[in-house]
Amino acid sequence: MKINHNYLNLKESYLFSLIAKKVNEYRQQNPDKDIIRLGIGDVTLPLVPAVVEAMHKAVSEMGNADTFKGYGEEQGYGFLRQAVCNYYARKGVLLDISEVFISDGAKSDIGNILDIFGTDNAVIIPDPVYPVYVDTNIMAGRKITFINGNEENNFLPLPDENTEGDIVYICSPNNPTGAVYTVEQLKVWVDWALERDAVILFDSAYEAYIQDSGLPTSIFQIPGAKKCSIEFCSLSKTAGFTGTRCGYTVIPHDLVRDKVSLNRLWLRRQTTKFNGVPYIVQRGAEAVFSEAGLKQIGEQISYYLDNARIIADTLAGLGIWFTGGKNSPYIWLKCPNNMSSWEFFDYLLNNFGIAGTPGAGFGENGEGFFRLTAFGDKEDVRKAMERIGKIVV
Amino acid sequence: MKINHNYLNLKESYLFSLIAKKVNEYRQQNPDKDIIRLGIGDVTLPLVPAVVEAMHKAVSEMGNADTFKGYGEEQGYGFLRQAVCNYYARKGVLLDISEVFISDGAKSDIGNILDIFGTDNAVIIPDPVYPVYVDTNIMAGRKITFINGNEENNFLPLPDENTEGDIVYICSPNNPTGAVYTVEQLKVWVDWALERDAVILFDSAYEAYIQDSGLPTSIFQIPGAKKCSIEFCSLSKTAGFTGTRCGYTVIPHDLVRDKVSLNRLWLRRQTTKFNGVPYIVQRGAEAVFSEAGLKQIGEQISYYLDNARIIADTLAGLGIWFTGGKNSPYIWLKCPNNMSSWEFFDYLLNNFGIAGTPGAGFGENGEGFFRLTAFGDKEDVRKAMERIGKIVV
Numbered sequence: 133m134k135i136n137h138n139y140l141n142l143k144e145s146y147l148f149s150l151i152a153k154k155v156n157e158y159r160q161q162n163p164d165k166d167i168i169r170l171g172i173g174d175v176t177l178p179l180v181p182a183v184v185e186a187m188h189k190a191v192s193e194m195g196n197a198d199t200f201k202g203y204g205e206e207q208g209y210g211f212l213r214q215a216v217c218n219y220y221a222r223k224g225v226l227l228d229i230s231e232v233f234i235s236d237g238a239k240s241d242i243g244n245i246l247d248i249f250g251t252d253n254a255v256i257i258p259d260p261v262y263p264v265y266v267d268t269n270i271m272a273g274r275k276i277t278f279i280n281g282n283e284e285n286n287f288l289p290l291p292d293e294n295t296e297g298d299i300v301y302i303c304s305p306n307n308p309t310g311a312v313y314t315v316e317q318l319k320v321w322v323d324w325a326l327e328r329d330a331v332i333l334f335d336s337a338y339e340a341y342i343q344d345s346g347l348p349t350s351i352f353q354i355p356g357a358k359k360c361s362i363e364f365c366s367l368s369k370t371a372g373f374t375g376t377r378c379g380y381t382v383i384p385h386d387l388v389r390d391k392v393s394l395n396r397l398w399l400r401r402q403t404t405k406f407n408g409v410p411y412i413v414q415r416g417a418e419a420v421f422s423e424a425g426l427k428q429i430g431e432q433i434s435y436y437l438d439n440a441r442i443i444a445d446t447l448a449g450l451g452i453w454f455t456g457g458k459n460s461p462y463i464w465l466k467c468p469n470n471m472s473s474w475e476f477f478d479y480l481l482n483n484f485g486i487a488g489t490p491g492a493g494f495g496e497n498g499e500g501f502f503r504l505t506a507f508g509d510k511e512d513v514r515k516a517m518e519r520i521g522k523i524v525v
Numbered sequence: 526m527k528i529n530h531n532y533l534n535l536k537e538s539y540l541f542s543l544i545a546k547k548v549n550e551y552r553q554q555n556p557d558k559d560i561i562r563l564g565i566g567d568v569t570l571p572l573v574p575a576v577v578e579a580m581h582k583a584v585s586e587m588g589n590a591d592t593f594k595g596y597g598e599e600q601g602y603g604f605l606r607q608a609v610c611n612y613y614a615r616k617g618v619l620l621d622i623s624e625v626f627i628s629d630g631a632k633s634d635i636g637n638i639l640d641i642f643g644t645d646n647a648v649i650i651p652d653p654v655y656p657v658y659v660d661t662n663i664m665a666g667r668k669i670t671f672i673n674g675n676e677e678n679n680f681l682p683l684p685d686e687n688t689e690g691d692i693v694y695i696c697s698p699n700n701p702t703g704a705v706y707t708v709e710q711l712k713v714w715v716d717w718a719l720e721r722d723a724v725i726l727f728d729s730a731y732e733a734y735i736q737d738s739g740l741p742t743s744i745f746q747i748p749g750a751k752k753c754s755i756e757f758c759s760l761s762k763t764a765g766f767t768g769t770r771c772g773y774t775v776i777p778h779d780l781v782r783d784k785v786s787l788n789r790l791w792l793r794r795q796t797t798k799f800n801g802v803p804y805i806v807q808r809g810a811e812a813v814f815s816e817a818g819l820k821q822i823g824e825q826i827s828y829y830l831d832n833a834r835i836i837a838d839t840l841a842g843l844g845i846w847f848t849g850g851k852n853s854p855y856i857w858l859k860c861p862n863n864m865s866s867w868e869f870f871d872y873l874l875n876n877f878g879i880a881g882t883p884g885a886g887f888g889e890n891g892e893g894f895f896r897l898t899a900f901g902d903k904e905d906v907r908k909a910m911e912r913i914g915k916i917v918v
Binding site: 133134135137139140142169174175176177178179180181183184187189190191194196197200201202203204234237238239243244247248249250251252253264266268271298299329330331372374375376377389390392394397400401404405406407408409410411412413481 | 801857
């Protein structure tokens with residue numbers, strides 16, 4: 133038996149283990165000092181009452197012979213797919229429920245979608261980036277070209293006359309940079325894809341954080357996108373579902389390559405290799421999209437966005453360059469005084485007891501940058517910013 | 526963008542849609558007659574009280590800031606992996622918790638595991654068989670050789686001097702035949718795999734139905750199996766989790782190919798393309814393995830096994846050849862009077878109002894055979910068997 137040798141080309145990431153090691157060392161050397169973690173990529177607020185109530189009801193249904201649910205459709209219950217369609221209708225995007233696939237999270241679908249694409253496609257991935265895009269393509273042995281995000285393009289790279297590829301990943305609002313593409317910028321990507329029959333894999337996991345009404349929250353708000361895009365979204369950061377696991381993937385029927393509907397291919401993949409999301413979780417997800425649910429998650433998102441604003445205001449006051457901080461839970465800053473990502477990590481930890489995430493962990497172009505997140509406790513964020521306010525830039 | 530052209534080699538299955546069509550036609554032509562469905566592959570009894578209670582508790586935890594859970598480890602919480610290890614210890618199989626991976630069901634893992642194997646491996650699949658084994662390998666373009674299950678070997682095929690391959694699927698108790706390999710028979714497969722560095726993918730989704738203490742409920746009860754086997758199991762049929770979604774996959778550290786640990790490869794796959802099972806579901810699954818949970822699911826399994834026995838006794842009385850009917854929820858019978866699978870389907874439906882599953886839907890060797898399942902209501906099963914008792918063989 134031969135293993136998939138592509139796996140041997142994967143790089144081990146020591147980013148989070150090295151952070152943990154350094155934080156532990158600091159804690160041992162400074163037992164009296166508190167550490168504020170501003171590197172957390174996970175939500176901290178609990179599930180909202182509408183979701184909790186819906187899931188209690190669903191658990192009870194599962195314990196009763198008359199209301200018990202066995203296998204559901206692999207692509208999700210109609211009630212939830214309809215709720216997702218209604219959510220998109222508010223954005224001006226009209227979908228049929230057969231274009232919506234319920235999943236256990238965007239990470240799974242972003243990885244698994246590659247199953248329906250030939251391994252000979254050339255892939256374009258922005259740098260810096262969420263590492264899953266890179267690793268899943270290395271596993272399949274695909275050729276990857278990086279496109280540069282940097283200070284000049286505000287970490288929102290666009291194609292130029294030399295940009296060629298079959299599949300491109302776009303994440304907006306971006307992880308790790310918090311940067312958000314405008315309608316005009318996304319249109320450049322859509323036109324680029326349409327011209328060469330490429331496919332855009334659009335990761336909109338942070339769309340619920342967009343507050344500026346002029347910014348696109350779905351690639352399908354861009355004319356022509358239904359002919360060239362797949363959109364992945366998740367309730368993880370929208371509604372605190374990181375430990376509850378539910379997302380959705382939209383594949384329009386207009387998206388056809390090699391004369392084959394990608395929607396049909398994905399349906400075949402999912403019915404063969406997936407058995408759907410727990411009924412209980414789907415009922416919880418449905419409640420997210422109810423009137424009460426949307427109001428309650430809106431308050432949580434405002435809480436996190438307040439944290440982001442507090443961080444952004446502090447950095448702006450110090451004259452530190454950054455992206456994100458609004459319309460996103462992430463703040464991506466240029467390390468002051470030409471420090472490298474890890475130098476700034478050590479500086480923040482050792483001088484102020486603050487732990488963040490070195491940008492170098494997200495790709496070569498992340499060197500010299502640093503990610504802070506807004507998912508922490510507000511008082512901790514305030515305390516951290518009082519400390520950071522003393523940075524001499 | 527090029528699609529994965531292997532998908533074009535998949536055959537459409539019309540098995541269940543054709544059954545539904547025929548049942549609907551019968552219903553329209555015979556509006557006064559009731560139809561008893563003995564083809565159901567899904568459980569019908571609700572979740573047991575221990576599981577319902579644990580999930581209510583977990584839902585409440587998720588709604589409270591102090592007990593909320595965000596991302597868990599992709600491979601599952603320690604409490605559940607430990608519960609699985611304890612369950613295996615009762616079988617005499619000692620595992621480390623790092624050898625257990627919690628999943629959203631055996632179907633997902635049986636499909637996704639292929640990610641870590643080279644596409645140039647030759648695959649051996651028994652016929653008849655659960656169609657997922659075949660389709661997932663066609664999707665990856667692997668060469669498949671079928672090995673014959675038939676009346677002569679009681680649908681428990683074994684390798685002979687000509688059997689060569691890198692990966693072999695074994696499902697015991699089998700879907701669709703209900704046949705169970707003995708320790709001696711599984712040892713033949715383990716020795717075969719060890720001799721040629723092949724890997725056995727062992728599907729034990731129905732192990733909880735085994736009542737004869739001499740029959741193996743895990744491949745790891747066979748000496749040497751840890752060096753050549755991966756085991757997939759599920760709570761779907763064990764504890765009515767078909768709509769709740771939880772399973773587990775065991776990859777021993779002793780399983781090494783190309784000098785690489787398959788456990789490490791799978792961990793890398795799962796941490797990259799999966800984000801774990803919902804906390805709420807993992808707490809429910811933990812409760813399955815509690816003392817109260819095991820007692821309660823034991824009663825449900827007895828209920829289904831009683832149904833199987835009622836069916837088996839009727840067939841034996843008629844002198845109809847079959848496998849399964851004990852240690853399994855499935856009964857696989859030879860169609861009487863040399864009828865084909867679909868002829869017998871029509872005969873049962875039109876004369877007795879009973880709907881089963883034609884064996885031809887599970888592979889070429891299924892022609893002339895027929896599957897009945899024990900997941901229905903006991904009174905329905907009794908009524909159906911009274912009707913079937915009138916078959917003239």
